[in-house]
Amino acid sequence: MSKIRKFAVGAAVAVSSIAIAAGPAAASPSTVWTVGPGSPQAFNAVSSSTKLELNGILLTCTNSTASGTLSSKTGNPAAVGNISDVAFNNCTTPFGPLTVTPVKPWSLNAVDYNAGVTQGNVGNVTAKLAVLACTFDVVGKASGNYSNATGKLTVDSVVGDLTVQNSVNCGAIAKNGDKPSFDSVYDVTIPGGGKPTIVGSNPPA
Template structure:
């Protein structure tokens, strides 16, 4: 009986140790101080490759850009930049879809929100928040709201937007118009594309560093 008790105790301890090792790395304290360089500063972002908004059907933009201001921040999540201008397409290069040309009017400001920083890669994970855009594709009109998951890489200055299903939704106020069953309030849009970020009027790449002093 004593032998079985000792064996059980050893098994329990080993399991506890293994569990401690498993949960240890994921319980790291998240960054609460976000150092943006330069700060404060104006920035400009230009698409690298196509930008695609999908709401049942893909809507592709070959031209897209953003402007705003960036600042260091404290807290988690941290608001490290405000997007005050967000454009999709142009008169010369409109966004397109199977329903026809697409016009998107962004209701700004949008926010760049930092949540996690990897010091070894220089990559910040977070999302674009407070997203609201009025979309017209042919006769179909609808409004997209929510957020879009994103990462920012210091070495390249690329803001990679890659929302997942559930980040964005189609607003019920106003409800979609002339969209039939193609776009409804049950539709879960996605927003994907890369943007090269520079300090405005320069070629300097801004950086974001998260820490917890």
């Protein structure tokens, strides 16, 4: 199996960054989302523990960053924020360095809330990946969770969230339709220090 063909397995996942999701669901889905300490609220996120996987091959990035704006919203799902900038830095595979170019912006969609944890996904995910002569796109969403108590955004996508498209020179390893996964933990802060909060509620009609 060639380097290029093996590589794509690890590369295909390098896409996603920020997610709101996972955690126990509330009895009734939230329809009102309140962002604090202000709305709109700028945020920054940094991760030093990014793991990407496709077909059992790992890809790692030593640093991943994201920034954007959170806003109070109504609805379910609700686009409580947008990620205006996201980057994956110093990414490697067993077959050589990987370049990840996100196509921005991505959306931050809230679905449910319970005990300080917001559920949902990062939508509009699109990233272009390249290693050696192999290039492909990863598109879709990424599941995860955000905790108000810790200020940590945990990306923990499930198989089927993300899909490989536009594969070129990657052989059978990174085929169109393959399903990569992405895991990372981001420390989220606001300008001046502190952590943003997201609170979901379902007020009576």
